[in-house]
Amino acid sequence: MSQPKSIAYLGPAGTFTEMAARQLAGEDTALIPVGSVSEALDSVLDGSAERAVVPIENSLEGGVSATMDALATYSGVQIFGEYLVPVTFDLMASPGTTLESIQTVYTHPVAYAQSRKWLQARVPNHSHIPTASTAAAAKTVISGHTSDAAIAAPGAAGLYGLVTLASDIGENKEAQTRFLEVGRSGAPKPRTGFDKTSVIVELPDDRPGGLLEMLEQFAARGVNLSRIESRPVGDRFGRYRFNIDAQGHLEDEAIAEALMGLHRFSPKVIFLGSYPRADKSESVHRGNNSNPAYESAQQWLESLRGN
Numbered sequence: 001m002s003q004p005k006s007i008a009y010l011g012p013a014g015t016f017t018e019m020a021a022r023q024l025a026g027e028d029t030a031l032i033p034v035g036s037v038s039e040a041l042d043s044v045l046d047g048s049a050e051r052a053v054v055p056i057e058n059s060l061e062g063g064v065s066a067t068m069d070a071l072a073t074y075s076g077v078q079i080f081g082e083y084l085v086p087v088t089f090d091l092m093a094s095p096g097t098t099l100e101s102i103q104t105v106y107t108h109p110v111a112y113a114q115s116r117k118w119l120q121a122r123v124p125n126h127s128h129i130p131t132a133s134t135a136a137a138a139k140t141v142i143s144g145h146t147s148d149a150a151i152a153a154p155g156a157a158g159l160y161g162l163v164t165l166a167s168d169i170g171e172n173k174e175a176q177t178r179f180l181e182v183g184r185s186g187a188p189k190p191r192t193g194f195d196k197t198s199v200i201v202e203l204p205d206d207r208p209g210g211l212l213e214m215l216e217q218f219a220a221r222g223v224n225l226s227r228i229e230s231r232p233v234g235d236r237f238g239r240y241r242f243n244i245d246a247q248g249h250l251e252d253e254a255i256a257e258a259l260m261g262l263h264r265f266s267p268k269v270i271f272l273g274s275y276p277r278a279d280k281s282e283s284v285h286r287g288n289n290s291n292p293a294y295e296s297a298q299q300w301l302e303s304l305r306g307n
C-alpha cells in the first residue's frame with residue numbers, strides 16, 4: 001500500500017493528530033476526524049477507514065493510556081508506522097477576551113500539563129475543563145464568551161474563529177508527540193534495518209522472577225528495547241501487562257526468537273507490529289541480523305548440524 005485511501009484520526013480538524021495523519025496521507029487520501037482513539041480503531045475494523053492515526057506517547061508526559069489500553073483489547077488491528085510531531089501550544093479565545101477576563105481554560109490533559117506553569121503565572125485563577133483533544137477545546141469556546149479560553153495547536157485559532165492571546169506557552173520547547181499508524185492485521189511492511197517491533201506481554205501469575213524472565217528473552221538475544229511501560233490488566237490489583245518496543249523486525253532472527261521465547265512462558269503475547277522507526281537514525285543494532293556475535297553463533301550452530 002503506498003498511500004491509504006482514507007485515514008481516521010483523533011479530531012476535530014486542527015489536532016496534532018491531524019498533522020501526523022498528513023505525514024502519511026497522499027493527495028487523494030480522505031481524512032476522517034473522529035471523537036476518540038477507540039472510534040478511530042473502530043473505523044479501521046468496520047472498514048470505514050483504511051488506517052487510523054492515534055497518539056501513543058508524549059516526550060514529557062509519557063504514554064497515552066487510552067491508546068495503550070485500546071491496542072491491548074482490540075483484536076484485528078496492527079501498527080504499520082510511527083510519526084513524530086513537534087507540539088507547541090497557543091492560548092486562544094474569542095476576540096475581545098483578555099488574560100484577566102479568563103475563568104475557564106479548555107484543553108486536552110497532556111496540553112494542560114505542559115502549559116500549567118505558564119498559566120499559573122499569567123492566568124492564576126482559572127479552572128481547567130479537560131477535552132478529548134486540543135482542537136475540541138478550541139471548538140468548545142463559544143463565540144463572544146470572554147471568560148473562556150482554549151489551549152491548542154497554533155492553526156486551531158483560525159479554524160474556530162479565535163484569536164491567539166499567547167504563543168508557545170508549553171514548558172518544554174522541544175516537546176514532541178509520537179503517533180501510530182494503525183490498520184487491520186496483516187503482513188508487516190518489509191524490514192528496512194531501522195525497524196521497531198511492538199508487543200504487549202502479560203506475566204504468568206505468582207511467578208517469582210517473571211519480569212526478569214521476560215526481559216531475558218530480549219537481553220539474551222542482544223535485542224535493544226526502546227520502551228517498556230506497564231498498564232494494569234484491570235481485572236484485579238497486582239496484574240499488569242507490559243507494552244514493549246524493541247529495535248528490530250519480525251524478519252530479524254533475534255526478534256523472532258525473543259518472541260518465541262515470550263510465547264513459551266507468557267499466558268498472553270500480543271504482536272502489535274513491526275514497522276519503520278520514525279527517527280530513522282542509526283540504531284544500536286541496525287537490525288539484529290547484522291549483529292556479528294549473533295551471526296557467528298548462528299553459523300556455529302549450523303555447522304554443528306552439518307549444514
Ligand SMILES: O=C(O)C(=O)C[C@]1(C(=O)O)C=C[C@@H](O)C=C1
Nearest residue numbers: 015016017055108110133134177
Ligand atoms: O489534542 C490533540 O491535538 C491531539 O492530537 C492529542 C494529543 C495527545 O493525546 O497527547 C496529542 C498531542 C499533544 O501532546 C496533546 C494532545
